[in-house]
Amino acid sequence: MKLKNALRAATALTLVAGAAQAETITIATVNNGDMIRMQGYTDDFTAKTGHEVEWVTLEENVLRQRVTTDISTNGGQFDIMTIGMYETPIWGANGWLVPLDDLSEEYDVDDILPAMRGGLSHDGTLYAAPFYGESSMVMYRTDLMEAAGLEMPEAPTWQFIREAAAAMDDPENDINGICLRGKAGWGEGGAFITVTGNSFGARWFDEDWNAQFDQPEWKNALEFYVNLMNDYGPEGYATNGFNENLSLFQQGKCGMWIDATVAASFVTNPEDSTVADSVGFALAPNSEGVEKRANWLWAWALAIPAGTQKEEAAKEFIEWATSKEYIELVAENEGWANVPPGARTSLYETPEYQEVPFAQMTLDSINAADPTDPTVDPVPYVGIQFVAIPEFAGIATEVSQEFSAVYAGQQTIDEALEKAQALTNDAMEAAGYR
Amino acid sequence: MARAVTTKRKTLTTALAWAIGLLIFFPILWTILTSFKTEAQAIANPPIFLNFDWTLENYAIVQERSDYMRFLWNSVILAGGSTLLGIIIAVPAAWSMAFVPSKRTKDILLWMLSTKMLPAVGVLYPIYLLFIELGLLDSRAGLVIVLMLINLPIIVWMLYTYFREIPGEILEAARMDGATLKEELLYILTPMAIPGIASTVLLNFILAWNEAFWTLNLTAVDAAPLTAFIASYSSPEGLFFAKLSAASTMAIAPILILGWFSQKQLVRGLTFGAVK
Numbered sequence: 001m002k003l004k005n006a007l008r009a010a011t012a013l014t015l016v017a018g019a020a021q022a023e024t025i026t027i028a029t030v031n032n033g034d035m036i037r038m039q040g041y042t043d044d045f046t047a048k049t050g051h052e053v054e055w056v057t058l059e060e061n062v063l064r065q066r067v068t069t070d071i072s073t074n075g076g077q078f079d080i081m082t083i084g085m086y087e088t089p090i091w092g093a094n095g096w097l098v099p100l101d102d103l104s105e106e107y108d109v110d111d112i113l114p115a116m117r118g119g120l121s122h123d124g125t126l127y128a129a130p131f132y133g134e135s136s137m138v139m140y141r142t143d144l145m146e147a148a149g150l151e152m153p154e155a156p157t158w159q160f161i162r163e164a165a166a167a168m169d170d171p172e173n174d175i176n177g178i179c180l181r182g183k184a185g186w187g188e189g190g191a192f193i194t195v196t197g198n199s200f201g202a203r204w205f206d207e208d209w210n211a212q213f214d215q216p217e218w219k220n221a222l223e224f225y226v227n228l229m230n231d232y233g234p235e236g237y238a239t240n241g242f243n244e245n246l247s248l249f250q251q252g253k254c255g256m257w258i259d260a261t262v263a264a265s266f267v268t269n270p271e272d273s274t275v276a277d278s279v280g281f282a283l284a285p286n287s288e289g290v291e292k293r294a295n296w297l298w299a300w301a302l303a304i305p306a307g308t309q310k311e312e313a314a315k316e317f318i319e320w321a322t323s324k325e326y327i328e329l330v331a332e333n334e335g336w337a338n339v340p341p342g343a344r345t346s347l348y349e350t351p352e353y354q355e356v357p358f359a360q361m362t363l364d365s366i367n368a369a370d371p372t373d374p375t376v377d378p379v380p381y382v383g384i385q386f387v388a389i390p391e392f393a394g395i396a397t398e399v400s401q402e403f404s405a406v407y408a409g410q411q412t413i414d415e416a417l418e419k420a421q422a423l424t425n426d427a428m429e430a431a432g433y434r
Numbered sequence: 435m436a437r438a439v440t441t442k443r444k445t446l447t448t449a450l451a452w453a454i455g456l457l458i459f460f461p462i463l464w465t466i467l468t469s470f471k472t473e474a475q476a477i478a479n480p481p482i483f484l485n486f487d488w489t490l491e492n493y494a495i496v497q498e499r500s501d502y503m504r505f506l507w508n509s510v511i512l513a514g515g516s517t518l519l520g521i522i523i524a525v526p527a528a529w530s531m532a533f534v535p536s537k538r539t540k541d542i543l544l545w546m547l548s549t550k551m552l553p554a555v556g557v558l559y560p561i562y563l564l565f566i567e568l569g570l571l572d573s574r575a576g577l578v579i580v581l582m583l584i585n586l587p588i589i590v591w592m593l594y595t596y597f598r599e600i601p602g603e604i605l606e607a608a609r610m611d612g613a614t615l616k617e618e619l620l621y622i623l624t625p626m627a628i629p630g631i632a633s634t635v636l637l638n639f640i641l642a643w644n645e646a647f648w649t650l651n652l653t654a655v656d657a658a659p660l661t662a663f664i665a666s667y668s669s670p671e672g673l674f675f676a677k678l679s680a681a682s683t684m685a686i687a688p689i690l691i692l693g694w695f696s697q698k699q700l701v702r703g704l705t706f707g708a709v710k
Contacts, residue, residue: 026655031669036499054655057666062650069558069651075566077654187670242671247477250673262671272474272673 092127128301133342135365168255177232190400238407264358528593596630633703
């Protein structure tokens with residue numbers, strides 16, 4: 001009888017413990033290929049841990065607004081949020097995120113690429129685990145390059161890029177020498193012109209937070225970009241962003257395209273791309289004599305909002321989704337070209353992955369980007385294609401609108417730079433930086 | 435001669451009306467066509483109009499990835515609930531403004547409409563905090579109330595306009611016959627204003643169905659309607675236009691069908707009193 005009771009009690013306790021452990025976590029994420037793939041493998045996570053997952057997938061800008069509202073008001077709608085390198089240090093500093101400083105030993109946190117770990121930390125504490133990371137690089141048509149009698153160096157200069165664009169430009173056959181982002185928005189054309197600025201020696205602010213758009217480096221960068229695009233770029237480039245250029249490149253209408261390294265898997269996929277077998281890669285360019293290159297650094301990372309009731313389950317998910325095992329799981333089912341790139345050192349040491357054509361160039365591009373030292377002259381901020389302060393998104397969106405107006409031929413470079421200088425200084429003064 | 439000119443004018447007007455109609459409908463038609471293309475065909479340049487291999491693959495993928503019925507059900511409840519609640523509040527309000535106006539009635543109407551002039555994002559934080567406090571985040575009840583409130587000014591205005599067309603003497607006669615206020619509203623006013631109420635209901639239902647600010651910002655899993663369903667297929671890093679089009683087609687199909695069957699009432703209601 002006693003034994004029976006003891007067994008009953010043990011069973012009841014196990015059930016209670018089991019019920020307390022199995023949670024349903026809600027994850028907010030973006031609709032990018034790697035994220036969608038991860039949703040497909042949720043069953044593997046549930047089988048391993050017993051936790052269920054609810055996905056809230058949103059468009060990037062909607063997601064940003066949605067999770068910002070929720071985290072700043074302690075709304076508690078999400079247990080995990082997909083955020084980027086821009087938000088992580090700011091939110092970490094605000095105490096809005098759970099520090100990821102007690103991840104398990106098997107997870108091997110030291111395997112995360114140093115550049116990614118640095119960009120997702122605040123004061124040395126990691127606040128988000130990278131799911132995939134990216135930099136930017138030159139993608140070019142090897143066939144057109146050969147026909148033009150040129151050879152792309154591994155680390156080209158802007159001057160060479162212009163020469164190659166001129167050689168490959170073929171309006172009669174509807175081929176533009178080069179396609180680049182011009183679309184307004186801090187994360188679209190704003191990001192591109194900021195890294196272009198870096199590669200011409202420009203910077204957003206001096207060490208006292210004074211805007212630097214009145215300096216010659218910015219004028220040189222903008223003049224070079226506008227002339228290059230007006231001469232060899234596609235028509236209406238002022239409204240082209242990542243997707244528009246991807247579409248043009250995949251249809252064989254661009255000789256070169258400088259953009260996110262994650263595009264490499266799209267343009268080399270024969271199902272979608274007409275030029276899949278003739279794409280080469282090179283480091284993002286710099287202007288002759290300038291040590292900084294025009295490559296950015298970005299990661300889509302998973303973070304836990306402070307205040308969630310399901311912190312342990314959320315951590316288990318993050319460890320699963322950003323682990324080496326997850327990468328192997330995807331590789332096993334969908335091939336190495338489809339694993340989430342740019343997050344772990346060990347991935348780039350895997351012989352099978354080294355055979356993927358864009359793997360090495362992606363790693364080199366990521367390694368060439370240092371968010372803590374993004375410009376030639378010293379700056380008071382962290383971030384390469386952005387400035388990691390809360391005010392930046394608003395300011396940079398306005399500045400990029402002024403620049404896009406130049407690309408569309410609605411104002412001159414001098415006018416745009418003057419406006420950018422004034423509006424940036426005004427906003428920084430209002431925010432108390434100056 | 436006069437007849438010939440009239441016929442010619444009629445043909446011209448009809449052709450023009452069709453042209454404008456097609457122009458307005460074209461983006462929807464293009465979305466529907468794109469939903470049957472492959473991703474590569476969806477971005478082809480020059481664009482392919484009809485000459486492509488029609489595929490249902492996008493619909494299959496969308497079906498597999500999302501629980502469409504859950505989103506649809508939420509849309510029905512949110513749009514239906516907010517419309518019903520709105521009408522219950524707006525009929526008495528519009529009645530009092532139309533038949534028992536005071537000196538301030540016009541001002542009140544204008545003030546009500548002025549609440550529509552504030553960009554929604556301006557009150558996002560106050561509403562969000564209220565929702566947290568009341569435990570209404572991601573709940574259908576909370577969304578029904580918000581959608582009702584944002585559309586209420588339009589409902590009151592529309593009903594007020596219709597009620598003004600009804601002679602007050604009829605209501606007076608009912609009162610003389612001993613009808614109570616409730617009877618007057620339910621048995622006299624409402625039946626006479628049915629076309630107006632019907633078109634108000636329809637328009638409000640469509641507005642609530644399409645509302646994509648509050649429904650995205652105040653929901654997560656449980657109360658997310660079709661607007662959230664579409665938003666989950668929009669991608670800034672990747673070309674998934676065919677899948678996005680399939681999701682959009684699935685989201686607008688119910689409302690398109692509803693609009694098709696009730697177009698007579700809609701047009702009649704919207705042009706009610708327009709000739710005066």
